[in-house]
Amino acid sequence: MLFSEIIKMAWSSLGANKLRSLLTMLGITIGVFSVISVMTAIGALQYSIENGLSFLGSNIFQFAKYPANVSASGDVQEKFRNRHNITYKQALHYYRLMDGEAREICLKSFGYEVKGQAVYNGVKTTPSLLIVGANRSFLTANAYTLGYGRNLNDEDVDLSRRVIVVGKMIEKRLFPHETPIGKVVRVSGHTYTIVGVLAEKGTAFGQSQDDLCIMPITRFFEDYGEAKRTVNIATQAFTQDTYNRTFDRGIGAMRIARGLRPDQPNDFEIYSNDSLKSAFVNVAGYVRVGAFVISFIALVAAGIGIMNIMLVSVTERTKEIGVRKSIGARSRDILRQFLTEAVFISEAGGVLGIILGIIVGDLLAAWLKVDLIFPYGWAIAGLLVCSAIGIGFGLYPAYRAANLDPIEALRYE
Numbered sequence: 001m002l003f004s005e006i007i008k009m010a011w012s013s014l015g016a017n018k019l020r021s022l023l024t025m026l027g028i029t030i031g032v033f034s035v036i037s038v039m040t041a042i043g044a045l046q047y048s049i050e051n052g053l054s055f056l057g058s059n060i061f062q063f064a065k066y067p068a069n070v071s072a073s074g075d076v077q078e079k080f081r082n083r084h085n086i087t088y089k090q091a092l093h094y095y096r097l098m099d100g101e102a103r104e105i106c107l108k109s110f111g112y113e114v115k116g117q118a119v120y121n122g123v124k125t126t127p128s129l130l131i132v133g134a135n136r137s138f139l140t141a142n143a144y145t146l147g148y149g150r151n152l153n154d155e156d157v158d159l160s161r162r163v164i165v166v167g168k169m170i171e172k173r174l175f176p177h178e179t180p181i182g183k184v185v186r187v188s189g190h191t192y193t194i195v196g197v198l199a200e201k202g203t204a205f206g207q208s209q210d211d212l213c214i215m216p217i218t219r220f221f222e223d224y225g226e227a228k229r230t231v232n233i234a235t236q237a238f239t240q241d242t243y244n245r246t247f248d249r250g251i252g253a254m255r256i257a258r259g260l261r262p263d264q265p266n267d268f269e270i271y272s273n274d275s276l277k278s279a280f281v282n283v284a285g286y287v288r289v290g291a292f293v294i295s296f297i298a299l300v301a302a303g304i305g306i307m308n309i310m311l312v313s314v315t316e317r318t319k320e321i322g323v324r325k326s327i328g329a330r331s332r333d334i335l336r337q338f339l340t341e342a343v344f345i346s347e348a349g350g351v352l353g354i355i356l357g358i359i360v361g362d363l364l365a366a367w368l369k370v371d372l373i374f375p376y377g378w379a380i381a382g383l384l385v386c387s388a389i390g391i392g393f394g395l396y397p398a399y400r401a402a403n404l405d406p407i408e409a410l411r412y413e
Contacts, residue, residue, distance in 0.1 A: 040361025133220020342394020
């Protein structure tokens with residue numbers, strides 16, 4: 001029997017029991033949907049992180065009071081809060097100790113409660129402007145590029161000058177038809193002269209990276225207070241080859257600046273782009289395992305359902321099988337037909353699960369404000385798994401159908 005004829009017969013048989021076939025497909029759909037939707041969302045998020053996690057430049061590590069992700073709770077969160085701030089004095093001590101050991105050392109401070117609004121000639125920005133106090137190395141350490149104008153310099157910091165470098169969003173909002181260089185703006189009640197404009201950087205994790213202004217760290221402390229502020233210190237090695245050496249010396253210098261004894265543990269966090277990516281990969285791994293477990297259970301249950309339905313189908317069609325065998329159908333033709341039906345049910349459920357999974361996964365990615373992706377690898381894997389389930393769980397019913405005695409089958413009522 002030609003394979004095309006087997007497919008037609010399998011399709012006709014499934015069409016005769018639409019509701020039963022649909023309910024059997026549903027288990028496969030749920031299993032595939034759960035894994036595809038999670039993998040699509042995680043894949044989109046990971047792609048966004050790997051391509052957009054650049055708030056630290058290359059060959060850079062950072063010391064901070066808090067870890068990059070402070071979502072922990074309870075005792076862990078309390079541990080971070082109880083730490084002493086990294087003071088500006090300690091940061092300067094570190095800066096002196098690392099003089100000549102690094103290409104750039106960025107000192108910066110900000111507070112999420114310090115959200116400003118820039119005003120110029122009655123025109124205002126959004127009230128969520130991030131105000132950062134830093135030295136001249138902020139751009140390099142945070143992967144920003146100067147669009148035009150000038151960067152902050154050492155003299156600005158030494159003299160606590162009222163100058164700022166602004167992000168592209170501020171320029172677009174306040175100065176759509178003129179240059180902002182040299183203009184005086186008011187930010188949170190203080191006046192500053194704009195000396196530079198950053199090149200546009202875009203968004204990361206749905207947040208604009210262009211809605212900020214950078215001022216000398218000394219001016220930041222004078223205008224917004226220093227007592228409750230902590231300083232983050234980013235250090236850039238000269239090359240990738242010297243990174244590990246610089247990293248080790250940086251830890252030693254930081255411990256000295258913090259006044260730690262040899263037997264005391266570090267009371268600061270250290271992170272880099274690689275460590276942040278690694279942390280995400282670890283979390284994503286647990287989510288993937290959870291998705292796999294859920295999907296595995298659903299797919300096994302669906303496979304058992306396929307086996308059950310196919311056994312019922314064999315029983316109901318016993319006489320049909322006897323008639324076909326009596327007019328020359330071979331056992332392998334019967335086997336292939338029932339296997340084809342099982343694979344059809346499984347693949348149909350898989351295709352539906354993939355489509356729904358991609359839609360929901362991309363909706364999650366859009367909600368997280370990251371780039372959408374199509375998970376080709378997971379879609380292909382899903383189809384292959386569905387084929388395996390159809391063959392694996394449909395083999396026994398197909399084998400039973402193929403080995404029915406035609407005479408006994410014809411007598412079946």
